[in-house]
Amino acid sequence: MSEEFKSKYQEKLTSAAEAVQMVKSGDRVLYSEFGLFPEALDEALAKRAAELRDVDVRSVYFTRVPKIVEADPGQEHFILNDYYFGPVSRKLGEENLCFYIPNTYHQGPRVLKKYQEADVSFITVSPMDAQGFFNFGIANSGTGASISKAKIIIVEVNENVPYCLGGNQESIHISRVDKIVEGNNSPLPDIALPEPTEADNKIADLLMRELEDGCCINFGITGLHNAFGRRIAESGIKDLGIHTELLVEYCMDLNRSGAVTGARKNIDKYKMTYTFAIGTRKLYDYLHQNASCASYPVNYISDPRVIAMNDKVFATYKALEMDIFGQVSSETIGTVQKSGSGGQLDFIMGAFNSHGGKGVVCLPSTFTDREGVVHSTITPTMRVGSIVTVPRSLVQYAATEYGVVQLKSKSTWERAELLVSIAHPDFRDGLIRAADEMNIWVKSNKK
């Protein structure tokens, strides 16, 4: 490390308690995203709860319950908002302690640059490198954009943060940093993919019939992707590429086994490109200084135009509800926010525009409510309050455990027939009656 950077580092180094003195009432504070939760700064800010008012805190996918929220159960001092809405935010949302900021993921950085000033940005980073850079590549996403709009930038160093190669905007130079805090060096959160359900396994079997050598795939934090990854590993499929919002452990395993080479990608050849990574220590260790991966901001990864530059993009996303017109909700049940839009819309659009590309919205055909009643996830019309994540005009393929159907170019009566054909058999007659009543069932359907 050069003497120049060393002395700059010492000049800017301070304690978390000192650093958070820069936050004032009425400020907007950005917390770093996903696994890079700024733990020490959050703790220190929480201690100041009583003296602060109207502090607006935003992040992308809180992986921990912020101490500022625990310190302020009446929401009198802080308002918490999440651009992505993972399980932590969902739970806080149910208690009316966290709000969702609707966005289609690739537009996030542009939204920030156009419309959102921030007063203070807290960013968890790796230790400074020899050239004076701090790395945040496992949560690249909108961080570069938020840094460009923040008046004060405070980094919280954590030795456990891997140094992820980019791409671009995966790190920040010390010259752009106002204060440096050395944190608690807590391990990054361990988040494994959920275990697949029986429906996930069946859908994954159907997806495997559509997947070919040379496809460019993505992953999500779902049981379905767990089932899908397992099957790919066992399949003998070759030369897959990875261009994904989320990098998971399967990417590492499939790259090591030779199933993923990236050799047929048109852009970022031989690289697995991603905008954030979530997994266990194994994945974070793998990512450290690893040239097989490149971390990019989400305005690159999830831009439908960029996605479409690779051929045979095979994009898979999970949904909660779909009506027989083809509208998809992946984020709410009624008005209850369950998750976020993420890049689902981006990737479904991008896959359609890719040569040979397929964008598949996947959902189990039924769900069981808290009272034990089984419902069809395919409905005549969306439940009251349900939010559309993918409009019917943009949806391409839909999959349940009963099949995969292509909806593009299909008239309303054709869509109804196709979607009824993949609904759970117990609900098909009811859906047909509803279709008939809504004038989207014609003579040809009755054959």
Added chain:
Amino acid sequence: MSDIEMWEYKQKLTTPEKVAEMVKSGDRLFYGEFVLFPEALDAALAKRIPELYNLDLRSVCFTRMPQIVAADPKREHVIMNDYHFSALSRKLHDNNLCNYVSIVYHQGPRFIKKYVDYDVVFLTTSPMDPRGYFNYGLANSVTSAAIAKGKKIVIEVNEHVPYCLGGNQESVHISRVDYIVEGKNSLLPQVPPAPPTDTDRKIAEHIMKEIEDGTCLQLGIGGLPNVIGQMIADSDLKDIGIHTEMLVDSCVDL
């Protein structure tokens, strides 16, 4: 016009009745979009409707009642579908006589090329030009994609269709056409803009505050876009650009 094109024109010239004879049960039909409705071909085909089954008719924004649908009030012969619901399609849908094909407009040509085949494409065009081109630039849209995926391309010439310069794919060369019919030369449908309401005027006043010199405009049809167009015409705004799905009377005024 060169002799070759004229010779080809005569070879391909036929009557609507003869074209209608070529349509088979189960065929997928595409009609010229918006105001380029193929009136004579439709009327001839309507006479054959009792003997045809499972026809699938598609177009973008029907501006005239298809006679083949009028001839089949119980929807036993033709299923009509529209990629962009017009007032007419809306009324037909209420009577269960028309369905909507959901699209995001710019993806239309791509999904037609990927997933749709037409057996017969009926297009209304301007008369052939000296180089052998028939123009449909007034309804360019997805027409060229339909031609690319059509097995049989039939042109219905109408002298009232203006010759619109492109861009691209605003016309089709005679070598790509299978048959030509000379239509009734009906006037194209005129769709005058609706008069603005008071609410339209108030919204337009707010919109005007957002428009600056050099703004690139998109104007649709209806009272509101029309009054915005008027207000721009009356303002000192300069160097406005137009990049729009739909070109309307206001664009001419501006």
